Amino acid sequence: MRRLAEPSHDARTTLELCADALRDEALAARLRSVAPEIEAAEAKYKEQGKRAALFTIAGTNDVAGRVGLEEMSALYKGTLSRLGSGPRRIYDEIKAAPRNGVCPLCSQRVVSTLDHYLPKSRHPALAVTPVNLVPSCADCNKAKLDRQPTRYAEQTLHPYFDEVDDAVWLTARVEETAPPALVFSPNPPAWWPEVKRARVLTHFRTFGLGRLYATHAAEELLNIRHSMSLLAGRGGTAALRAHLIEQAESRQAVAKNSWQSAMYYALSESEWFWEEGFKLIA
Numbered sequence: 525m526r527r528l529a530e531p532s533h534d535a536r537t538t539l540e541l542c543a544d545a546l547r548d549e550a551l552a553a554r555l556r557s558v559a560p561e562i563e564a565a566e567a568k569y570k571e572q573g574k575r576a577a578l579f580t581i582a583g584t585n586d587v588a589g590r591v592g593l594e595e596m597s598a599l600y601k602g603t604l605s606r607l608g609s610g611p612r613r614i615y616d617e618i619k620a621a622p623r624n625g626v627c628p629l630c631s632q633r634v635v636s637t638l639d640h641y642l643p644k645s646r647h648p649a650l651a652v653t654p655v656n657l658v659p660s661c662a663d664c665n666k667a668k669l670d671r672q673p674t675r676y677a678e679q680t681l682h683p684y685f686d687e688v689d690d691a692v693w694l695t696a697r698v699e700e701t702a703p704p705a706l707v708f709s710p711n712p713p714a715w716w717p718e719v720k721r722a723r724v725l726t727h728f729r730t731f732g733l734g735r736l737y738a739t740h741a742a743e744e745l746l747n748i749r750h751s752m753s754l755l756a757g758r759g760g761t762a763a764l765r766a767h768l769i770e771q772a773e774s775r776q777a778v779a780k781n782s783w784q785s786a787m788y789y790a791l792s793e794s795e796w797f798w799e800e801g802f803k804l805i806a
Contacts, residue, residue, distance in 0.1 A: 558649075603652075622659050659683075
């Protein structure tokens with residue numbers, strides 16, 4: 525997961541911009557009337573987010589009994605995320621936040637949408653709250669759906685609140701097969717709190733990161749096969765291993781837990797790979 529700064533826009537301003545864009549003046553008035561409740565929901569969300577306790581926020585069917593769930597959902601779809609609407613600029617700014625447009629949930633695919641961390645189908649007061657909207661690729665958004673955790677360990681990581689790059693936790697090992705393959709797994713450090721360790725495992729499993737990274741690693745092996753053969757031919761296995769270590773360090777300097785750094789460290793530590801395994805890439 526890649527950490528992101530919280531959106532600069534607040535819930536009340538976003539709600540009011542959405543209300544201003546409506547033609548239904550009665551609905552717009554009701555939306556403005558629940559602004560204090562929307563603001564309070566945002567404050568609670570931020571408080572619980574910092575405590576990794578967003579699962580404790582109970583779902584509701586409306587906002588203060590005055591705006592229904594379907595109305596808030598429609599406000600998001602028909603106003604905030606609608607192309608050409610005034611509030612769409614907020615949506616676009618949040619969507620554009622990740623570096624190079626890479627999904628912060630999988631750290632691999634391209635952002636194409638926003639994901640409601642707490643689903644709008646259960647939390648209408650958070651339907652247009654920016655801090656509840658996370659840039660996401662379509663696959664990660666689909667994998668999560670309207671998932672509602674019931675305890676700490678069931679929560680996926682939140683890019684706005686969770687810091688997981690304070691240690692290396694993504695590891696890989698080389699499968700001694702023809703062709704060689706990489707198997708990725710999360711291995712959080714023992715000194716992390718148990719809940720943090722469990723959430724990394726949940727995140728990795730929920731978004732299918734092991735399968736995703738293995739697929740891209742297989743493609744990467746094909747791409748570097750020729751250069752590895754040249755290196756081994758010119759400088760032997762010592763030169764090849766030194767190159768793999770250099771590649772791992774370079775990638776880890778950019779992202780401590782990227783699948784690329786995990787892959788190259790695994791390759792550099794496999795004597796089988798740099799002695800003969802790289803010759804089996806096909």
